[in-house]
Amino acid sequence: MNELQLWWLLLLPVFFGVGWVAARIDMRQVVRASSRLPRIYLTGLNHLLHDELDQAIEAFLSAARENPATLELQLALAVLFRRRGEFDRAIRVHQELLAREDLSEERRSEILAELALDYHKAGFFDRAEALYAALQQTERKHWALAQLLEIYQVEKDWRKCIDVATRLARDDSPVWRVRLIHYHCELAALALTAERWDEAGHHLEQARAIERHAVRPILLEGERHFLQGRFEAAFEEWLTLERIAVEHLPLAIDRLMAVAERCGWQAKLLKRMRQWLHRYPQLDLVERYVEFEARHGEPATAMRLLQGLLRQQPSLIVLDEYLLLVARHVDPAWLADVERVREVVHGYVQRLARYRCTQCGFKARRHLWRCPACGQWETFGPARVIEIDAIAGH
Numbered sequence: 001m002n003e004l005q006l007w008w009l010l011l012l013p014v015f016f017g018v019g020w021v022a023a024r025i026d027m028r029q030v031v032r033a034s035s036r037l038p039r040i041y042l043t044g045l046n047h048l049l050h051d052e053l054d055q056a057i058e059a060f061l062s063a064a065r066e067n068p069a070t071l072e073l074q075l076a077l078a079v080l081f082r083r084r085g086e087f088d089r090a091i092r093v094h095q096e097l098l099a100r101e102d103l104s105e106e107r108r109s110e111i112l113a114e115l116a117l118d119y120h121k122a123g124f125f126d127r128a129e130a131l132y133a134a135l136q137q138t139e140r141k142h143w144a145l146a147q148l149l150e151i152y153q154v155e156k157d158w159r160k161c162i163d164v165a166t167r168l169a170r171d172d173s174p175v176w177r178v179r180l181i182h183y184h185c186e187l188a189a190l191a192l193t194a195e196r197w198d199e200a201g202h203h204l205e206q207a208r209a210i211e212r213h214a215v216r217p218i219l220l221e222g223e224r225h226f227l228q229g230r231f232e233a234a235f236e237e238w239l240t241l242e243r244i245a246v247e248h249l250p251l252a253i254d255r256l257m258a259v260a261e262r263c264g265w266q267a268k269l270l271k272r273m274r275q276w277l278h279r280y281p282q283l284d285l286v287e288r289y290v291e292f293e294a295r296h297g298e299p300a301t302a303m304r305l306l307q308g309l310l311r312q313q314p315s316l317i318v319l320d321e322y323l324l325l326v327a328r329h330v331d332p333a334w335l336a337d338v339e340r341v342r343e344v345v346h347g348y349v350q351r352l353a354r355y356r357c358t359q360c361g362f363k364a365r366r367h368l369w370r371c372p373a374c375g376q377w378e379t380f381g382p383a384r385v386i387e388i389d390a391i392a393g394h
């Protein structure tokens, strides 16, 4: 094996690191081109392998000027810079490449797309937006629109999100429906905060026109009634979740309790809470139920209910609340012991109970409609979960 081929072997890990662009690179063509590589290229690779990126990039750029056939390698290199967070270097390479006069239209738009991504990832949204807009005239139109949507989501420009998503949603796929529902809900939530009730109602209607039984519009519609003092309507709206998505009731439970107390419907709500618990003994629901039963019902009923739950489906969450009740009724001689045990269990529950993204596993203390880690909508379950392996210390 001669020295030149050996260099390419050394370069292989670089290509594996480059990700999707590498997948588009015709390696045979690159290897063919390697046989024509000038000496300066090897110098550049040498710098790269020694992590001397400044010298490497200079060598590659100078090689590029002398040898136009090395385009693929430089594109890969620039993507590598971008992935390492060295955006200025990626931008420089792409700008230099764009300055060449021998580019086909297809090549030019490919490099423009890469440059747009450099700006996007570097947080220069204005520049990225301008390039994505220019790419609307090319066959990369849909890709560019999808990237624009990402920017508008980060900027929370929900109106533009609706506009772009509507253009992209050519089919009736659930992914687009879910996104559009949330964009309308985001606008509705903003309008509610500003007390623009009709505007909120309008956005919620649009969200519901997409999917009649979507959960978030129901929660917000209840909120709209609640904030305007229409407590019965709010109560009824939230209770529709009983039929549609009982597991989402914990997201409305605080409001339901507030309305029940205000309107004297405590007994009515308690009866329902007991039923819900048998179907979904979730953390928030168990906690609120015990609290509400203690305030407005009979603690003995709560004791019996939790004992039943512990037998049916033992869980740390239920045990935690059960110990709280036991501590209130136990013989004073045992109180200190019970309290100590409860403290341990409660500590675990508080520390480990999290909302969790089902897509990427990101954990959060409060429920989120959009995952900040993977950017997906509605991937958080409506209940906090405790991961048992975390308790075991794995």
Ligand SMILES: [Zn+2]
Pocket (backbone or CB within 6 Å): 357, 358, 359, 360, 361, 362, 371, 372, 373, 374, 375, 376, 379
């Ligand atoms: Zn996620």
